[in-house]
Amino acid sequence: MNKIKSYFLFSREHRSGIFLLFGIIVFVQLSYFFLKNQLVSNENHTEDKAWLLVQNEIDSLKHIQATKKDTIYPFNPNYITDYKGYKLGMSIQEIDRLHAYRKKGKFVNSAKEFQEITQVSNAFLSKVSPYFKFPDWVKNKGAATSEKFPKYLAKEKEKIVQKDINFASREDLIAVYGIGEKLADKILLEKEKLGGFVSMEQFQFIWGISPEAIADLEKRFAVKNSIGIKKIAINDLSQKELAKFPYFNYSIAKEIIIYRTMNNGIKNVDDLTKIKGMPNEKIKIIALYLNF
Incomplete structure (x- = not known):
C-alpha cells in the first residue's frame, strides 16, 4: 500500500x-486553434476575393450584352439575303416579297x-432606311443621260439568252458589267x-463582285x-477531309x-444550324453540296 501511495507523492x-x-x-x-482559424479566415478571404472578381466580370459582361447594339453598315436593300433580313428584323413574308420582286428582274430604287x-x-x-445605299446612277437618274447609266442597264432591252454559269468561259465572264x-x-x-456552282447566290460571297455585277450575272x-x-458525305469524312x-x-x-x-x-439542314461556327448565311448553299 505504501509502495502504491509513493507513486502519487511528488517533490516540488x-x-x-x-x-x-x-x-x-x-x-x-x-496556438493551434488560433492559427487554424487564421488560416481558414485567410483562405475564405482569398476565395471571396476570387469570387468577387468573377462576379464583377460576369456583371460587366451582362452590362455589355444589355447595352450592345448591332452595328448596321450601309447596304443595297436589293441584295438582302434571308440571313441579312432575319438579322435586320424582317419577317419571312417580307423577305419573300422582296425576293419575288427581284426574281422578275426589277430593282428597288428608294426607301x-x-x-x-x-x-x-x-x-x-x-430604323433601317438611313443605311440604304443605292448606286450613284439611281441618285442621279433625274439628271443623268443615257451615257451615264451602267452598261448592263443600257442593254436591258436586248434579248439575252441565259447560259449555264458552269459552262461560262473566261470571255463570257469578262463581258459582264463590272x-x-x-x-x-x-x-x-x-x-x-x-466542282461547280449550285446557286447564283454564291456570287454574293465572292469578294470584289459589286451588286451591279451580280445583277448582270443573274x-x-x-x-x-x-x-x-x-x-x-458529311457523316463519313474525316476532319482533315471536311476542312478541304x-x-x-x-x-x-x-x-x-x-x-x-x-x-x-x-440528318438535315436544321442540324447544320446547331453546329458551332457554321456560316448560317451560306447554309442553304452549303446543304446543296452535302450528302446526309
Missing part, C-alpha cells in the same frame, strides 16, 4: 515539471419603294474548287446543270465531328 521539482508540461500543452492547443414591295412597318423603315480579267479568273478558280447566267459537282471543303475550315470541321458523334450523325 516534480510538481513544477508537471505544471510546466501542462502549460506547454495548453499553449500548443491554443418608299422598298416599303411598298415588302410591306414593312413605318417603324422598321425609319467583271474584269482578275475577277473572271477568281470566279473560275472558285468553280474549280467547288441576267446572263443561271445554274442549269450540276454535272461535275461532287457532294461530300471551301465553305468549311479546320475549326468548323472539328465542330462537325463533335456534333455528329454526340447526336448519331447530321
Whole structure:
C-alpha cells in the first residue's frame, strides 16, 4: 500500500515539471486553434476575393450584352439575303416579297419603294432606311443621260439568252458589267474548287463582285446543270477531309465531328444550324453540296 501511495507523492521539482508540461500543452492547443482559424479566415478571404472578381466580370459582361447594339453598315436593300433580313428584323413574308420582286428582274430604287414591295412597318423603315445605299446612277437618274447609266442597264432591252454559269468561259465572264480579267479568273478558280456552282447566290460571297455585277450575272447566267459537282458525305469524312471543303475550315470541321458523334450523325439542314461556327448565311448553299 505504501509502495502504491509513493507513486502519487511528488517533490516540488516534480510538481513544477508537471505544471510546466501542462502549460506547454495548453499553449500548443491554443496556438493551434488560433492559427487554424487564421488560416481558414485567410483562405475564405482569398476565395471571396476570387469570387468577387468573377462576379464583377460576369456583371460587366451582362452590362455589355444589355447595352450592345448591332452595328448596321450601309447596304443595297436589293441584295438582302434571308440571313441579312432575319438579322435586320424582317419577317419571312417580307423577305419573300422582296425576293419575288427581284426574281422578275426589277430593282428597288428608294426607301418608299422598298416599303411598298415588302410591306414593312413605318417603324422598321425609319430604323433601317438611313443605311440604304443605292448606286450613284439611281441618285442621279433625274439628271443623268443615257451615257451615264451602267452598261448592263443600257442593254436591258436586248434579248439575252441565259447560259449555264458552269459552262461560262473566261470571255463570257469578262463581258459582264463590272467583271474584269482578275475577277473572271477568281470566279473560275472558285468553280474549280467547288466542282461547280449550285446557286447564283454564291456570287454574293465572292469578294470584289459589286451588286451591279451580280445583277448582270443573274441576267446572263443561271445554274442549269450540276454535272461535275461532287457532294461530300458529311457523316463519313474525316476532319482533315471536311476542312478541304471551301465553305468549311479546320475549326468548323472539328465542330462537325463533335456534333455528329454526340447526336448519331447530321440528318438535315436544321442540324447544320446547331453546329458551332457554321456560316448560317451560306447554309442553304452549303446543304446543296452535302450528302446526309
